[in-house]
Amino acid sequence: MTEFLGIPTQALFGQLLLGLINGAFYATLSLGLALIFGMLNIVNFTHGAQYMMGAFVAWMLLNYLGISYWWALLLAPIAVALSGAVIERLLLRHLYHLDHLYGFLLLFGVSLIVEGAFRHAYGVSGQPYNIPEMLQGGTNLGFMFLPNYRAWVIVASLIICFGTWFLIERTKLGSYLRAATENADLVSAFGVNVPRLVTLTYMLGAGLAAIAGVLAAPIYQVSSIMGANVIPVVFAVVVIGGLGSILGSIITGFGLGLCEGLTKVFYPEASNTVVFLVMVICLLLRPQGLFGKRG
Amino acid sequence: MKHVGLLACISALVLCAGGAAAQVSDDVVKIGVLNDQSGVYSDLSGLGSLEAAKMAVEDFGGTVLGKPIEILTADHQNKADIASNIANKWIDVDKVDLITDVPGSSAALALQEIMRQKHRLLIVSTGATSDFTGKACSPYGLHWTYDTYALAHGTGKTLVEQGGDTWFFLTADYAFGHALQRDTTAFIEAGGGKVLGSVLHPFPNQDFSSFLLQAQASGAKIIGLANAGGDTINAIKQAAEFGIVEAGQNLAGLLIFISDIHSLGLQVAQGVVLTTGFYWDMDEETRAWSKRFFERRGAMATMAQAGVYSSTLHYLKAVEAAGTDEALAVAAKMRELPIEDFFAKHGTLREDGRMVHDMFLAQVKTPAESKYDWDYYKILATIPADEAFRPLSESECPTVKK
Numbered sequence: 086m087t088e089f090l091g092i093p094t095q096a097l098f099g100q101l102l103l104g105l106i107n108g109a110f111y112a113t114l115s116l117g118l119a120l121i122f123g124m125l126n127i128v129n130f131t132h133g134a135q136y137m138m139g140a141f142v143a144w145m146l147l148n149y150l151g152i153s154y155w156w157a158l159l160l161a162p163i164a165v166a167l168s169g170a171v172i173e174r175l176l177l178r179h180l181y182h183l184d185h186l187y188g189f190l191l192l193f194g195v196s197l198i199v200e201g202a203f204r205h206a207y208g209v210s211g212q213p214y215n216i217p218e219m220l221q222g223g224t225n226l227g228f229m230f231l232p233n234y235r236a237w238v239i240v241a242s243l244i245i246c247f248g249t250w251f252l253i254e255r256t257k258l259g260s261y262l263r264a265a266t267e268n269a270d271l272v273s274a275f276g277v278n279v280p281r282l283v284t285l286t287y288m289l290g291a292g293l294a295a296i297a298g299v300l301a302a303p304i305y306q307v308s309s310i311m312g313a314n315v316i317p318v319v320f321a322v323v324v325i326g327g328l329g330s331i332l333g334s335i336i337t338g339f340g341l342g343l344c345e346g347l348t349k350v351f352y353p354e355a356s357n358t359v360v361f362l363v364m365v366i367c368l369l370l371r372p373q374g375l376f377g378k379r380g
Numbered sequence: 381m382k383h384v385g386l387l388a389c390i391s392a393l394v395l396c397a398g399g400a401a402a403q404v405s406d407d408v409v410k411i412g413v414l415n416d417q418s419g420v421y422s423d424l425s426g427l428g429s430l431e432a433a434k435m436a437v438e439d440f441g442g443t444v445l446g447k448p449i450e451i452l453t454a455d456h457q458n459k460a461d462i463a464s465n466i467a468n469k470w471i472d473v474d475k476v477d478l479i480t481d482v483p484g485s486s487a488a489l490a491l492q493e494i495m496r497q498k499h500r501l502l503i504v505s506t507g508a509t510s511d512f513t514g515k516a517c518s519p520y521g522l523h524w525t526y527d528t529y530a531l532a533h534g535t536g537k538t539l540v541e542q543g544g545d546t547w548f549f550l551t552a553d554y555a556f557g558h559a560l561q562r563d564t565t566a567f568i569e570a571g572g573g574k575v576l577g578s579v580l581h582p583f584p585n586q587d588f589s590s591f592l593l594q595a596q597a598s599g600a601k602i603i604g605l606a607n608a609g610g611d612t613i614n615a616i617k618q619a620a621e622f623g624i625v626e627a628g629q630n631l632a633g634l635l636i637f638i639s640d641i642h643s644l645g646l647q648v649a650q651g652v653v654l655t656t657g658f659y660w661d662m663d664e665e666t667r668a669w670s671k672r673f674f675e676r677r678g679a680m681a682t683m684a685q686a687g688v689y690s691s692t693l694h695y696l697k698a699v700e701a702a703g704t705d706e707a708l709a710v711a712a713k714m715r716e717l718p719i720e721d722f723f724a725k726h727g728t729l730r731e732d733g734r735m736v737h738d739m740f741l742a743q744v745k746t747p748a749e750s751k752y753d754w755d756y757y758k759i760l761a762t763i764p765a766d767e768a769f770r771p772l773s774e775s776e777c778p779t780v781k782k
Contacts (some may be wrong), residue, residue: 096597103589195652201418208679210423210643216621223623229593232621304621305586306643307612310419314586349590354553356590357582 098299099229099349100342106235108342109242110297114315115322115334116249117293123252123329124266124286128185130192131172132319133312136198137292138165139298141203144212144307154217154303162292169291173284196312203309209352211306238300245296246335248288253331260285318357321364327377337375403704404447405475409553410694411437412476413546414466414491415506417455420584420610421483424637425506428685429481429677436692444699448466451764452476456487463487464494471498477705478503478695482687485509485556495520498741500709503695508608508635509559510770513659513734516775520707522714522733525687526657528556529770531634532563534655534741534763539602540571547632548600549578550591550615552607560606560634576600581607601629608635613643620648641744641756651744658683659757660722665722668723680754690723691735726765732777739768 089097114136122130142164144158152160172195180188216234223232224374253259264273265279272281298311305311324342341360348359353364368374403464413433414462415425430453437449452474456463471494472474479495480503482488488507495502496518503522504512510529512521547568551557557580565575577590592615595603603624605612612633619631633640636654660670660680669689673681681689698713699705719727719735727737742757750756772780 093597096593097592100590106589107587110467204418204422207644208423208639209418209420209610210639211610213617213643213645213648215647223621230596230623230627232623234621235589304618306610308610308615310610311586314584346590350594351581353581353591357585 095228097350099226100346102226102229102231103235103350104343104346105339106238106342107345108339109239110301110315110338111319111322111342111351112335112338113242113245113300113324114294114319115338116246116331117290117297118319118323119329119331119334120249120253120293121287121290121324122323123331124262125283126185126329127177127287128189128192128264129287129290131191131196131199132290132294133316134196135165135169135294135312136298136315137200137203137309137312138168139295139307140214140302140307140311141207141298143299143302144214144294147214148212154299157206157301158296162295165295165298166288166292169288170284172291177287178280178283192349200309201312201364208310209308209310211308211311214302214307216379234303238304241300245293249293250331250335268351318360325364325367325374327374330376330378333374333376389558389654402481403706404445404699405477405626405705407447409444409447409449409696409699410470410474410476410478411449411451411695411706412467412470412474412479413451413453413455413481413688414456414463414470414479414487415481416458416483417558418452419458421458421506421608422523422641423608423643423679424486424682425483425684426682428673428677428679429505429688432673432681432685432689433480433692435528435672435676436689437694440696443704444696449696456482456484458484460484460486460490460651464490467491467494471500476500477707478692480695481505481684482507483684484554485559487553488512489516489555492518492521493514500706501711503691505691506684508556510563511555511559511733511776513730513775513777514770515776515778517732517775517779519733519779521712522691522711522729522735524735525683526655526693526739527734527769528560528563528635530657530739530768531560531565531655533631533768534739534765535634535653536564536567536604537571538741538761539630539653540568540573544630544632545571545573545603546600547573547575547602547604548595548598549604549606550588551578551580552583552585552611553580556608561604564604564606564634581611583607583610583611584591585611586614588618589622591615592619592624596622596624596627597782598755600634603629604632604634605636609637609640612636613640616644616652627772631674637684638680638754638756640683642679642754646745646747646750646756649744652744653760654740654742654744655763656683656742656757657737658686659740659742659759660686661757662740662759669722686723690721693721694719694771728765730772730773732775732780734769736765736769738759738765740762 139161142161146152146157220234326337349356413430416422417426454466478501482504483506505525510527513523551561641649698710702709703712711736715729724737729735741761
């Protein structure tokens with residue numbers, strides 16, 4: 086058997102594939118964050134809570150109403166997006182004219198309250214959410230056993246990433262959004278309702294977090310702390326990708342997943358640090374991020 | 381000379397009288413429940429442990445030696461530095477007499493040194509490392525519910541005897557995981573088994589797929605999970621996803637609490653063998669206490685939470701019997717008084733601070749075997765108190781006379 090640095094290449098393929106799957110998660114999760122930052126210039130600190138809420142809504146739909154995973158994939162993001170609209174309309178809107186720090190603190194506080202409420206109601210050990218019947222089991226690829234659900238995660242992530250990129254960069258709605266960020270006064274002079282666009286953007290970002298939450302529910306326990314666990318990594322992805330760059334987040338998400346996957350093989354102890362190491366190096370060499378525009 | 385003798389007699393009498401009168405520092409006995417109230421260990425310890433301590437104080441009557449008993453609590457977030465800061469403040473400012481529970485071996489070991497210097501009692505119920513009463517032992521540190529040696533002895537030794545002689549460890553990368561792997565490895569090798577490899581994973585960790593794949597590649601018969609709480613839950617869940625058990629390897633959860641099983645569900649957790657210091661459904665006594673706990677918390681007590689009740693009640697009995705809340709006098713009484721309650725069977729507190737009592741080897745029931753809510757364990761064997769824990773003759777505690 087051929088080996089690479091003492092690891093059989095077969096095993097290495099498996100690890101790379103797993104890294105790619107995690108990368109798909111990071112990419113999907115960072116999308117919403119990058120979108121909200123790029124369009125609204127807000128660091129959405131409730132992103133982790135919205136991810137967690139997405140998973141919880143899916144769990145509630147299944148356990149209280151008997152609604153399946155596939156419907157949850159549609160309904161949970163809508164529910165979380167609506168809660169996002171409430172946050173944006175009632176709270177966030179009043180802080181736009183102030184320093185960024187105020188919005189940041191507000192959202193951080195909201196996220197603590199939401200996570201605390203779920204922790205109080207459901208604890209931290211989490212609720213089990215079974216893999217939908219259609220995706221149970223797995224395929225033996227020769228070098229590893231690939232659960233069907235994880236394969237689905239990659240496919241779903243690619244669809245979501247491409248869809249979001251297409252919406253922002255290639256549609257008329259997207260062009261309005263980008264224009265409104267560039268010069269809100271001018272765009273509203275053309276008769277576009279800019280405040281509504283802003284709300285929609287925030288809802289879209291929250292909904293994307295929730296989709297990632299539904300995708301994660303069958304893999305991890307649905308728990309109040311699941312968001313707090315992944316959110317630092319996702320922030321790093323967005324920073325490395327270039328704050329606000331959608332394409333940057335997608336590519337960085339997949340790249341960091343691979344990087345983390347390899348670390349798990351060669352030096353597992355550092356696997357939760359390596360992402361931040363990359364971030365530091367990136368900030369030193371290219372402060373605007375890999376795909377960011379020079380400010 | 382005669383006068384001097386008389387004076388000495390009077391002085392001695394005065395001292396004796398002073399000693400006999402009840403002495404409670406600051407006219408209140410303060411108990412600090414210090415644990416994780418927001419992180420991965422908050423279900424198995426957390427507010428449940430606080431409730432257990434409150435129940436113990438209520439059952440004792442709310443006062444000791446005529447003085448009120450007060451309970452403080454704080455969240456140490458599983459960080460040794462935060463735990464140390466809280467402990468220092470509790471002792472220096474709030475005059476706390478006893479700190480209890482303390483999940484997280486790093487935090488427990490950090491507190492051991494603080495309490496040694498400040499002369500206050502520390503009773504660890506959730507923290508696991510056997511070093512606590514081993515090389516780090518202290519006259520002020522008592523270890524109540526279980527430790528890594530007892531877990532390794534119960535689960536590790538049994539599985540090796542049943543033919544599980546090759547192991548691969550997934551180990552939480554801090555004091556607890558290291559101690560658990562070390563103690564289990566000793567039993568595996570003593571039984572003629574072999575450890576093929578291990579991975580130190582970050583704590584806490586969400587995705588175990590990469591580590592599980594490495595464990596699978598090792599070909600070991602047993603994958604030992606030297607972690608706890610959310611980490612163990614995620615590892616077991618993902619092992620099911622990757623078909624690890626179907627492919628012929630077995631999982632050994634070296635530290636599993638009933639809250640983990642409740643969270644996983646029997647469908648995923650069935651068949652797992654584990655060692656526990658307490659199970660609610662053993663006899664009338666355990667059921668009666670657990671019913672009361674359930675009414676207050678909406679969940680059955682974990683062994684760690686039941687241990688907080690048992691140790692707090694025993695502490696208060698010892699304060700009463702000693703007539704003081706001075707730490708070493710109370711500790712001496714705690715060693716002297718028998719420990720026999722719904723939690724501890726055949727319990728004694730040893731000189732190294734280890735409370736030894738019967739431990740139980742259990743297996744998680746299948747969904748078909750489970751007849752009612754929380755009917756999760758089959759008790760396979762009772763491990764007698766004198767075998768369950770590291771014998772004093774092998775102790776690394778410097779103060780133990782051999």
